[in-house]
Amino acid sequence: MPSKAPRVCGYCGLTHMTGEQCRLVAARDRATKARFDRKRPNARQRGYTRQWEKESKAFLEDYPMCIRCGEPAALVDHKIPHRGDQRLFWDRTNWQPLCHHCHNSAKQSEERRASKEVEP
Structure with a gap:
């Protein structure tokens, strides 16, 4: 009902x-x-190459749990969006392990809100 x-x-x-x-x-x-x-440029054009796959897999082996909910992490997220900045893209201190749910819901909402606050 x-x-x-x-x-x-x-x-x-x-x-x-x-x-x-x-x-x-x-x-x-x-x-x-x-x-x-x-x-939008495709993933390879945005920097998500074979090297990224290798590095992110190694990062997830070291940090296997989502930092938000504690579930098994499925991907490596950039805390601060890199927007093409290769220095920020490869900075491991800017990486965090997230599960798909946390990445696709809360994290994306936060990034959308932040980008709206920056726009004039």
Whole structure:
């Protein structure tokens, strides 16, 4: 049984259950992401090469647990986004082990908020 009443979508005007995304909003969000991804350099162009794979694997062997939740870490994250700065990219003191969930949710939200604060 739903815990909240259905809501009226501000985009399409139809009623949706709470937590259910409107298909038109979902399509709009996918299109926005696709436009962004077309402009973004691929992983290799951003510096995530074979050497990075080797170094990050070694780092995860030394630090196998996510520093946020304690689950097994799946990837190495840059504490401060490097934005192409190779010195910052390879600085091991800027690396942290994260699980996929922590990296893809909380960490990404924090980076989006920080980038909005910097913009004029």
